[in-house]
Amino acid sequence: MTKLLPFEEAQRQLIALAQPLEADTRSPVHAVGRYLAEPMVAQRTQPAADLSAMDGYAISGEGPWRLTGESRAGNPFEGALADGDAVRISTGALMPSGSDRVLIQENAEIDGDVLTATGGIPTAGRHVRRKGFDFNRADKLLDAGVYFGPAQLALALAANTASLKAHRKPRIAIIDSGDELSAAPDMSSPHQIPASNGSMIAAMVRDLTSDIMHIGPIPDRLDALEQAFNEAGKADVIVTSGGASVGDHDLIRPALEAWGANIAFWRIAIRPGKPLLVAQRGEQIILGLPGNPVSSFVTAQFFLLPLLRALAGASRPFAQAVGAALSGSLMSGGPRLHFVRAVYDQGRVTPIDEQDSSALGALSLANALIERPVDCPTSASGDEVQVYLLENGRIA
Template identity: 55%
Template sequence: MSEQTPAQTPLQTLARPNPPLALEEAQRRLMALAPVLPTEHRTTADCLGVYLAEPLTALRTQPAADVSAMDGYALRAADLPGPWRVIGESAAGRPFAGTVGPGEAARISTGALVPAGADMVLIQEDAARSGDVLTLTGTPPEPPHRHIRRAGLDFRNGDVLMQPGTKVGAAQIALALTAGHAHLPVRRPLELAVIDSGDELAGACANLAAHQLPASNSAMLAALASQPALRITRIGPVPDRLEALMAAFEAASDADVIVTSGGASVGDHDLIRPALAALGADLAFWRVAIKPGKPLLVARRGAQVILGLPGNPAAAFVTGFLFLLPLIRAALGAADPLPRRIPARLREAMPAGGSRMEFLRAVWDAGEVSLDGLQDSGALSSLARANALAVRPANEPETPAGQFVPVYLL
């Protein structure tokens, strides 16, 4: 029998795990597994935050004809330095119906069509008007057409304005509507199920025994993932029992993506892998060479992708940021789903690192970054203080203050 690829490895046959994957390789493999969601057409004004599924081509020309960029008077440059006789007005939405002839001018407002015969707009600050007589008091525009927006200046009918994968923001909505699109092609909403598991977790926040913890990871991950075109179902907390976990996975069988927190490591009570194996899921990969977040698990059950994150909250957050968010963006059609790093200057020295790439909670401000003194993967206070993750490569020596390091802004 030929050797199976990682994406085809049944979970129940997994013996000794392969070495942990590098971050970039793990992200590459996960992006390749992103669900392919069908395209639907949604009202353009309701598309904020989603991604185009197809190229967007202009259905009209903008401006459709020459328009004025300023308030003033439309006239012929050949008639400079004047004077002129004002024969009418061209306002936005109410164009002048006649033609501007020799020695004539038409009052014009910003956005109004330039009348036939005119090739220049003299701004009102450079002119004086007495009755119907207009005289030059300032400097004419140079070149004469300086204050005229030519037809097609912005775009022309048939121009490709946006590529697939473009994130739709306020400007993109305005562009699409102006280009003639009342609806946009986008991916249908992604169904995400978030499962909290662990005997120590309680649904309540108060009156807990010393061995109990409030179940906060699912709310954190749901909030982290939240975005337009995403429907989230939270399940749990689920106890550390095989049957209970299998039931939770079955309850989420219609989800495109399932994310769990806890139970993905190798302890006696880490039952995510056995539960998935019992349901016939296949392992894509397990363990990534990062800190926090090494025991990350990715599996598939049919078209469904299961992402098993660590249970420690900081580790769940970091792996959610680095893996869950990009997976969601990729499924929704983002052209560039991975988070971007930016350089930041260290305010104090960064200690030497260990054998794994590390993501340190930090505060970024005005291009500088300060590391939080509490980096334990179970600590939520430092996570709440942080607005950035500073990256420390594997086996990195101490980095002096003032040096630049890569950071992710949260």
């Protein structure tokens, strides 16, 4: 029997196949959702001058002070403060020359044009955002391989970034296969199963891809599968669901070989998801996911999503586990890495009773996957376990 490939080695071999896709130059607004192909460098200093961090009074000297004007955000005080002077100042307003601190309004008392402090006098620099405290011109703000999202967009605009280079998103084709699958859920016969894996996978990868082609269900015939591969066209990644195991009607592997693909590896030491297959034809990468929906879901989390991120230029394509306290108990680990569907809540995680790889009801309740290492000891309630958290049905 073929030895099962260890989980981490399978991930390593898969990502080794994934060369980042080409990049283009675009405005920051149109780069959102992509990964940077080169570092982003600041084109200005932020803030460009000392600003007030609070509403109150910019002061000079030890007080009491004489009010001489106001500095508002976007409308600075034009003069300079002499010892004993103060101006009213709002958050974000330019600090006037001659002042290096702000007396917040909660600690101030006004009598006519005379200002006094009701608490201690603030120390130098208190409540002031110093010039360049966020970043300076020519600072490297983001590394290549970083995801460019809403916060990064705000940073780019604040840094006067007119354009940046980002990788394109991969194109994906998803093929459902199996004689038992019905394309119309409301018209399935008792011997059929509504096709759901392809739609589930498409929902998981929608924001990581530029185009999703959904093909099938395809019957268990070599010619039909080869035709489906041809229909995938120029997809960067082809994903199949079902037919990757060792049964007489599991034809994904022979169909791929007949189509001209090279099998990179097949069958890995995880549960659920052992029949995972990875192949390559030219620059296209093919993932053969198991047909059982939970197995398909789990292998997509740990293989398909990292693959898409790596192709899109991510420097860190893999999700990270976090520690959580176990509620309940778990048996010792077996010869395969096991991902247990579970419910996470406020630092504690509870395994779901039903762990069958076809159980969609249980899967829909899960918001976490507990990682059970090979041959690990029994875990009791309160023990720390490693958990992958699911956000909107995907590992965050």
